[in-house]
Amino acid sequence: MQSLETLRHASICQYVPGDTVIHRMDVRVKLLCLLSLITAATICGSYVSHVALLSLCLLATASMRVPLRRVLASIKPALPIIAFMSTLQLLFHGDPTPTDTILYQSGIVSITASSIRSVVVSLSRLLELLSLVTLLTSAATMAQLSHGIAWFLRPLDAIGLPGDEMSLVFTIALRFLPILALQLETLAKAQISRGGNLSTRGRWKFVGTTRRALALVVPLFLDAFRRSERLAVAMEARCCTGGSRARRSTEHSAWRIGDLALTVGVALLSLALIVGDQIILH
Amino acid sequence: MRSVDTTRPASDRDGLRTRSVARAGVLSAVTLLLGWTHLGFIPVPTPAGAATILHIPAILAGVLEGPTAGFLVGMVFGLFSFLQASIPLFKDPIVAIVPRLVIGVTAGYAYRVFSKSSRGWVLGSGLLGACIVGLFAWQVALSTLWLGIVVGVLALALAAGTVLAVMREERERVAIGLAAVTGTLTNTVLVLTLGVLRGYLPDFGTAAFIGVTHGVPEIAVAVIVTLAVAVSWKRLERPDTGARL
Numbered sequence: 163m164q165s166l167e168t169l170r171h172a173s174i175c176q177y178v179p180g181d182t183v184i185h186r187m188d189v190r191v192k193l194l195c196l197l198s199l200i201t202a203a204t205i206c207g208s209y210v211s212h213v214a215l216l217s218l219c220l221l222a223t224a225s226m227r228v229p230l231r232r233v234l235a236s237i238k239p240a241l242p243i244i245a246f247m248s249t250l251q252l253l254f255h256g257d258p259t260p261t262d263t264i265l266y267q268s269g270i271v272s273i274t275a276s277s278i279r280s281v282v283v284s285l286s287r288l289l290e291l292l293s294l295v296t297l298l299t300s301a302a303t304m305a306q307l308s309h310g311i312a313w314f315l316r317p318l319d320a321i322g323l324p325g326d327e328m329s330l331v332f333t334i335a336l337r338f339l340p341i342l343a344l345q346l347e348t349l350a351k352a353q354i355s356r357g358g359n360l361s362t363r364g365r366w367k368f369v370g371t372t373r374r375a376l377a378l379v380v381p382l383f384l385d386a387f388r389r390s391e392r393l394a395v396a397m398e399a400r401c402c403t404g405g406s407r408a409r410r411s412t413e414h415s416a417w418r419i420g421d422l423a424l425t426v427g428v429a430l431l432s433l434a435l436i437v438g439d440q441i442i443l444h
Numbered sequence: 445m446r447s448v449d450t451t452r453p454a455s456d457r458d459g460l461r462t463r464s465v466a467r468a469g470v471l472s473a474v475t476l477l478l479g480w481t482h483l484g485f486i487p488v489p490t491p492a493g494a495a496t497i498l499h500i501p502a503i504l505a506g507v508l509e510g511p512t513a514g515f516l517v518g519m520v521f522g523l524f525s526f527l528q529a530s531i532p533l534f535k536d537p538i539v540a541i542v543p544r545l546v547i548g549v550t551a552g553y554a555y556r557v558f559s560k561s562s563r564g565w566v567l568g569s570g571l572l573g574a575c576i577v578g579l580f581a582w583q584v585a586l587s588t589l590w591l592g593i594v595v596g597v598l599a600l601a602l603a604a605g606t607v608l609a610v611m612r613e614e615r616e617r618v619a620i621g622l623a624a625v626t627g628t629l630t631n632t633v634l635v636l637t638l639g640v641l642r643g644y645l646p647d648f649g650t651a652a653f654i655g656v657t658h659g660v661p662e663i664a665v666a667v668i669v670t671l672a673v674a675v676s677w678k679r680l681e682r683p684d685t686g687a688r689l
Contacts, residue, residue: 204536243531250646280643284532291535295527327465331516334469335476342470342477372486372665376672379483379497383474383504383673390470394463402462 178300182226189302189310191421195428196298202432203290206439209279212286214435219293228300233293244288252281308332338389345385349378468513471501472520479524488661495661498525499547500669503627506552507620507674514548514627521547533635533644543634551627559619563610566618570606574599584652595656616678617671624670625663632659 184192203215223233237244253271263275302310311329318325358377475498478484485494502521506514522544525534534540558566577599585592610618636651645651 200537204538247531247533247644250650251644284644288532288535299527327468328516328519330465331469331472331520334466335472335520338470338473339476339480342473343481346477346481346483372661375483375486375497376665376669379478379500379669380672382477383501383669384677386470386474387467387673387677390467391463393470394466397462397466 177303178226178228180227180301182301184222184226184297184301187301187424188415188418188421189306190313190417191425192298192302193307193310193314194425196294198429198432199294200291202435203287203294205436207279207283208439208442209282210442211435211439212283212290215290216286219290219297222297223293226297226301228297232300233296237288237292244285248281248285251284252277304336308336334393338386341389342382342386346378346382349381349385353377464509464513467509468505468516471505471513471517475501475517475521476524479521479528486661486665488658495658495665497662497665497669499544499627499631499662500624500666502544502548503551503624503666503670504673506548506550506627507555507623507670508677509552510556511549511552514552515545516548518544518546518548533639536642536644539635539638539642539644543631543638546634547627547631550630551623554626555619555623558622559616563615566615566622567606567610570610570622571603574603574606577602584656591653591656594660598660617675620671620674621667624666628659628663628666632662 199215199218202211206212206215223230252273264272265275265278266273298307308329311332312326315325315328318328359374475484478501479498484498485496488495498521499518502514502518505517519541522541525544526537526540529535529540558569561569577595581592581595581599583592584595605621606618632655636645636655639645640648640651645654
C-alpha cells in the first residue's frame, strides 16, 4: 500500500534544473547529438572507440554536474542478469575463427580474445547509452522533448505518414500518466477493501502473481478506454481533429550558428569514430 | 458513451481519426504506467527474471483501432523499453525499438484477416500454424527432448483450440485471440532473432530456450487480457447486443 501512495507523484523524466552548457542548448541539438552518439556507440566494436566514447560521456556528465551515482542507479537491480549474460557470452561465444587467439579451451567452453572483447564492448556500450539517456532526460523537460520530437517528425507529414499524430500521442500519453496512476491506486484500494491480496510476489508463484495483476490490469484498461472516449469527444468539440496543423502552438526559435556547429561537430566525431573503428577491426 | 460522430470531417487523412489518436495516446499511457510500476513484469523463475505484458496495449490498439494506432503505441513501448533498459540487450535501439513497432501492426492485420475470413480459412490457418509449431517442436526435440515435448504440447493445444473455436462459431473471439498470439509472437521472435544477430545472445539454441520459457506464458497472458478487455469493451460500445447470461 505504501508504494501505491507514491504513484501519483510519478514522473518518468527526472529533470534536473540547471544552467550548464548542455542545459542551455536547443532541445533539437540535444536530440541530434544524442542520436549521433547512440549510433556510434551501437555500431562501434573496438576498444579504442569505446574508450573515447566513455570518456566523452564522463566529460558530459561532469559538465552537467549530475552525480555519477544517479547514472548508475538504474543498473543496480539488473546486475545479476548482466553478470549471467556476460558469463554466457564469455564462455560460449560460438566457434573461434582461425585468426582468433584462443586463451583457454576445454570441452565446449572456449575463451578467445574476441569473446573477451565482445563482453567488454557490450558492457561499456551499456554504460555509454545509460549515461547519454540519463543526461538527455536530466537536461530537458518532457514537454521540451515532445516538442523537439514533433519538430523532427514534421517531414513525415509531407510523405503521408502520421507525424503530427505521433507527437500528439506522446503528449496525451504523458498527460494521462498521472491520471491513470491515480486510477490504479483507486483500483488497488478497491480490490484490497474487497479482501484481495495484492502484495505477495514470488518468482515461483507466477500463476498467482498473474491473476493478481489481471485483477488490476483489466479494469485499468477499461477505465483508460472510457477516458479516451471522453477525450475524443472533448477534442472534437474543440475542432481538434487528428492531423490538423492548427494545433501547433509552440514554434521553435531559429537555429543559431553555435548550435549548428555543435551538431555538425558531434556528428562528424561520431562518423570518425565509426570509420576508425571499422579500420581497426578489419 | 456513444456520442462520437462516426461520419468524419474531410480534414482527416490516412484514416487515423481523432478517437484513434486519443485511444492510442491513452493506451501508451497504460504502457508507461505498467512499465513504470513494474506491474507489467510478472516474475518467473527463469534467468531473465520476468515475463512482460507491456506489449498488450499495442495489440489492443491494433485490434480496436487498426494497424496505424498499433504502430504508434508500439513506438511508445519501444522508446520506453530503450530508455528504461538496464541490460545490454535492450540498450540497443535496434533490438529495443524496431520489433516493438511491428507488434500492433501484425496484430491489427491478423485481426482484420481472421474476423472477416470464413470458417475454412480460420481452421486452415490455425492448423497450418499448429503444423509449423509441430515441425519446430520436432527440430527442438532432436537437440533437447523435454523442450521439444513442451513445444509439441503447445502445437496440439493450438490445433485443438482452433478446432474447438471454429466449432463453437466464436469468430470475433477467435480473431481477437489469434491477433494476441500474433502480436506476442512478433515481439518474442523479432527481439530474440535480433538479439542473436546483434551478438547479445550466444546462439539460436539459447534464443529458442528463452523463446519457449517466456513466449508461452506471455502468449497465454496476452490472450486472456486482450480477450477480457476487447470483448467487454466492444459490448460496452454496443449496448444493444447486451450481456450474455
